[in-house]
Amino acid sequence: MTTRQAFDQELEELSRKIFNMGMMVQERVGLAIVSLSIQDMELANEVITGDLKINDLQAEIEEKSILLIARQQPIATDLRKIVAGFKIAMHLERIGDLAADIAKVTIRIGNAKLIKPLIDIPQMGKLVGEMIVKGLDAYAQVNAEKAQEMSLIDEEIDHLYGQIFRELLVFLREDSSMIDQATYLILVGRFLERMGDYCTNIGEEIVYIATGKRTDLNS
């Protein structure tokens, strides 16, 4: 005999909402990078306005989590799922904000010729997307090992950020006319690096749901 079917369905619905929010954020990150690479202002504007939808989704997830806590008094794994889910949605929302920040850089650079072809930045974006997808997969399966595996990708992202930073520093030193764009691109690298950190935070929440233990995946 199952005793909490309605509650289980609500928990599943909450997980589904978080999963869908994650997929949407992953898409936004991809589009933000494309807008920068091909200097597409229209697309950049779409990413910026689309962020509101992500914020709404997060608010919805928060509201639902609070209601479940108030009405169902969840404990043990149920409680961990709800509290960690709440935090995962928060991290995803921040990644969404950073995607919008990248789109804003696209608009600031405008149609000015790029000081260098973008190679590492799209690669970082691809890795962030990979982290989000793998993280969502680990979340759906409540799999701590997969969450830890996903978090390892952050090292590659950090490495690429270091590379971009050093490279753009050379531009800054050598040619003052490049200051604006080089600074913007360093910022984009930094945004992507932060996204990787948020993904490792998501990994930590998944480990917590699965095991009840706190872990640091960003060391």
Added chain:
Amino acid sequence: MGQSLSVRNLEAWYGSQKTLTGIDMEIPSNHVTAIIGPSGCGKSTFVRCLNRLHETLPGAKMKGEVLLDGSNIFAQDQVQLRRNIGMVFQKANPFPSMSIFDNVIAGLKLNGVRNKEKLRQIAEKSLRMAALWDEVSERLDNSGMSLSGGQQQRLCIARALAVEPSVLLMDEPASALDPIATLHIEELISELKNQYTIVIVTHNMQQAARIADSTAFFLNGELVEHGPTSEMFTNPRDKRTEDYISGRFG
């Protein structure tokens, strides 16, 4: 101060039916220990063994060891033991023909205390400790039955405290009370643990989560898991515990 209890390989029967199987459990002094589990799991039997109330039932027997601060309770005089290990039941049971005052001092009188001033002092102290004094100090001569359900339960707690026990056993003390009276009792339990060791049987999981330092889960006469309440309610070790506390039992 409260005393600790060590339970070793405790077994209990009602007739031929075994209701507790080899319970080992340490109950630290000045802690609130909650006993949870589905109906018929042996939790009430367990606490009734701790003050040897179980063996007073016809056909009931128990085996094993219960040590109160290291001393075996089976070697002690039962009356003295029950003075030391007080009990509060699910349904408040003040003596119906007695006043509030007489209810509180009933145990002391049975123990031969006659000094009126001493009785008055202890009654006041006990009623204060049970957080009831302010509500009844002007009407101590009224019948105990004139009080509300929550007040009657606090009166029973005061009665148990008057004989100065070191352990207080509570068998679902708030299950018949409304939410506010329940919270009064819970507040009281949290205060009383400074001076007493408290073991509380409860069906209310949130109550255990709110007040207990450690929680023990019983199932079919077996102690499945016993640990800090904070762990039991966030990350229990045994799947049966998880299923029970999260309401997915069976």
